[in-house]
Amino acid sequence: MLDHFLLSVMLAPALIVAVALPAVDRMPPARAAAVLTWSAVGVAVASTVNLTLFTIKAFAQPPATESRFDAAVSWLAVALLAASMVAVAHAFRGYRVALATASGFAVLPADRQVVVVDDALPEAYSIEGPPARIVVTTGMRDLLDARQYQALLAHEREHLRGRHHRLVRMAGLAAAAHPLLRVLAARIGYLVERAADERAAAHVGDRQSVAFAIGAAALAGAGRGSGLHLAARQGVVPRRVRELLQPRNHRLSRGYLLLPVIPAAASLIWTIEATRDLVEVLHVAG
Numbered sequence: 001m002l003d004h005f006l007l008s009v010m011l012a013p014a015l016i017v018a019v020a021l022p023a024v025d026r027m028p029p030a031r032a033a034a035v036l037t038w039s040a041v042g043v044a045v046a047s048t049v050n051l052t053l054f055t056i057k058a059f060a061q062p063p064a065t066e067s068r069f070d071a072a073v074s075w076l077a078v079a080l081l082a083a084s085m086v087a088v089a090h091a092f093r094g095y096r097v098a099l100a101t102a103s104g105f106a107v108l109p110a111d112r113q114v115v116v117v118d119d120a121l122p123e124a125y126s127i128e129g130p131p132a133r134i135v136v137t138t139g140m141r142d143l144l145d146a147r148q149y150q151a152l153l154a155h156e157r158e159h160l161r162g163r164h165h166r167l168v169r170m171a172g173l174a175a176a177a178h179p180l181l182r183v184l185a186a187r188i189g190y191l192v193e194r195a196a197d198e199r200a201a202a203h204v205g206d207r208q209s210v211a212f213a214i215g216a217a218a219l220a221g222a223g224r225g226s227g228l229h230l231a232a233r234q235g236v237v238p239r240r241v242r243e244l245l246q247p248r249n250h251r252l253s254r255g256y257l258l259l260p261v262i263p264a265a266a267s268l269i270w271t272i273e274a275t276r277d278l279v280e281v282l283h284v285a286g
Contacts, residue, residue, distance in 0.1 A: 004274035005073055008050040009080070012043050012267035013180040016260045023256040024187050025243070029194035030162060035257045036188050037167045037174075040181050042264035044174035046271040051081040053271075053278045061281060084177050091176035095169050099127070114153060116141060122217060126156040128165040140217065148213040151200040155210075158199035164192035190236055197240055211244040 020036055027035075054077030061074075117123075119137035127133045134156040141149060159165065168189055175185035197214065201207040218237040 004050055004270050004277065005054060005077065007270045008043075008046045008267045008274065009077075009178075012263045012270075013047060013178050015263040016040065016043050017180055017184050019259040019263070020184055021187060023259055024191065025239075025248070027256045029191045029198060031257060033162075033164070033167055033188050033191035033195055036184060036191065036260055037171045039260035039264040040174040040184050040188070041170055043267050044177040044181060046264075046267035047178050048081070048084060049271050050274055051077045051084065053274050054078070055081050057278055057281065087176040088173055091172055095172070124152055124156060124217070126159045126165070128160065128163070132160045134160075143216055144213055145209075147204050147206060147209045148216070151204045151206075151210045151213050152217075154203035155196040155200040158196040159192065162192070162195060162199075164196065167192060190239075193236075194240060194243060197244055201244060207244045207247070211241045214240055214244070 016039055020039075024032065054074045058071070058074035058078050113132065114134045114136065117135060117137050120139040121137055122140040122143050123135070123137040124140045125135055127135065134153065136152070140152070144152060168185075171181075171185040171188040175182040197210055200213075201210045204210065214237060
């Protein structure tokens with residue numbers, strides 16, 4: 001079973017990150033976000049199941065029937081599984097707290113989707129439903145002209161329509177389950193922002209207005225929510241602006257979408273084989 005540990009727990013997560021990161025800006029952002037998210041979830045599930053199998057093996061197999069090295073790997077899996085479960089629980093609790101905080105930031109009327117809050121801090125974010133809401137502060141509304149404001153609303157509506165909150169949450173939980181996927185989760189956050197940027201640009205018919213709104217919101221200060229300025233890490237906003245002002249042709253780049261799917265599918269197949277191997281090992285030991 002050691003080969004399954006190496007393949008599903010160590011190789012597949014590293015491989016999916018290695019093939020996905022160079023291709024992030026070469027893929028259509030909306031599709032790329034969905035494919036990378038589900039691929040990351042597949043790898044995380046496979047890794048977790050493999051750790052669980054080794055944990056069962058550690059407790060169920062008599063020490064006399066396995067080598068010291070195999071026993072050490074099994075007990076290492078026990079420690080890794082425990083750490084993974086704690087991290088996933090912590091991440092899930094963090095998402096619940098963040099949602100409760102965002103929802104409590106304003107009294108959200110049930111009769112309209114867009115809620116304008118009297119606050120000088122430039123802020124805009126969407127809250128997944130039901131009911132789904134877009135919260136915009138007066139500070140953000142006053143910062144933008146009419147077209148830029150419409151771009152902002154289109155951006156947030158795309159987050160809701162594309163269920164970007166769910167993708168980001170799934171990627172975050174996958175990253176909590178396996179630390180190597182944290183870099184990938186950050187790229188998925190960037191991709192959902194890029195997807196919303198493109199939707200906003202198509203809605204207002206002016207890519208420059210969207211780019212200006214992104215820059216203005218970023219210069220106004222880091223936000224608390226998931227608005228135009230969510231991806232405020234160094235280098236992310238300039239990349240989003242560049243992609244708007246110098247759009248790429250993604251029609252010939254869809255093949256990149258297969259790259260992360262391959263290691264994810266392979267890791268799930270290896271997990272099925274690992275389950276069969278464990279059954280055989282326990283049968284022989286019994």
